[in-house]
Amino acid sequence: MFRGKKYKESAKKVEKNTLYDTNEGLALVCEAASAKFDETVELHVKLGVDSRHADQQVRGAVVLPHGTGKTVRVLVFAKGDKAEAAREAGADYVGDMDLCEKIQKENWFDFDVVVASPDMMGVVGRLGKVLGPKGLMPSPKAGTVTPDVAKAVTEVKAGKIEYRLDKTNIIHCPIGKVSFGAEKLSENYNTLMGAIVKAKPAAAKGQYIRSCVAVSTMGPGVKMNTAKLV
Known part of the structure; x- marks a missing residue:
């Protein structure tokens, strides 16, 4: 995939194999965002469940304390x-x-x-x-x-969002805008991740949260450390 000069410069700020703590990781996402517009920050959470089974579905909704920064129709x-x-x-x-x-x-x-x-x-x-x-x-x-x-x-x-698994057992959700800054994004992140942890199906076996990546619209992905959540 072709990556522009700005993306490559931003990517240098992120250590690929490092798991970042919440505040540090989200501060890095904001720092690495280089677009001229206010980029959306999304989470991509891979779960250790199988969405093909009805008893392993993960779905729900949660109100983010600071909303998503988007006007919802x-x-x-x-x-x-x-x-x-x-x-x-x-x-x-x-x-x-x-x-x-x-x-x-x-x-x-x-x-x-x-x-x-x-x-x-x-x-x-x-x-x-x-x-x-x-x-x-x-x-x-x-x-x-x-x-x-x-x-x-x-x-x-007020900022209620729905989360659900896709076919590859990943949840994709916005948690705000780069302009929110790390503190507000962290509060939204903790609210969403807390809801996902609470929604763990009884039938889920082994490691529940396999990985979590935070990324802005045009920026590089930052791997988040979720060990404290589970």
Whole structure:
């Protein structure tokens, strides 16, 4: 893979085989970020589970203390009072069949998170084939299928993120922006990693957290020391 001059210079700051403690590692991620925009900092956490087995799934949601630094657009499927409450809580789009048809007919995806009240799941279910592959399908586990849609909207806007395994047993999650600095990123990191550790399936055997890499959008990866977490 071709790497630019800036990336190569940044990569020299990181020792490939070193496991960095939280504050030091995240400070290094910020230092190595060289883009002209405010880069997003992501975690890539490899777990010692097998996502093909239902009893080894790891999925949930957590509110990061400092949010992600990103403005999140929330779509809510709800009717009546719940729809009104969702609007008051700051939802960007609220509706039912009208939104369902807009997504189906216009291939419209100008939103980042979908929240639905349980009575709307008959409508939302029709969108499974298009929302599912994009990771947008609401679910009770993530707190996005709930009778209290207003609370869900408030939490998402405050920095609630969903974490889940991909097919290679890795969780990919944003924990903020480079401009947050190491201290705020560390607090977000500890909150997310704490939630992942708590979500350890009973069926998981051996080492649970295999590796954790923090990386900014354009920067080199920094290996994090997770020994104290487990």
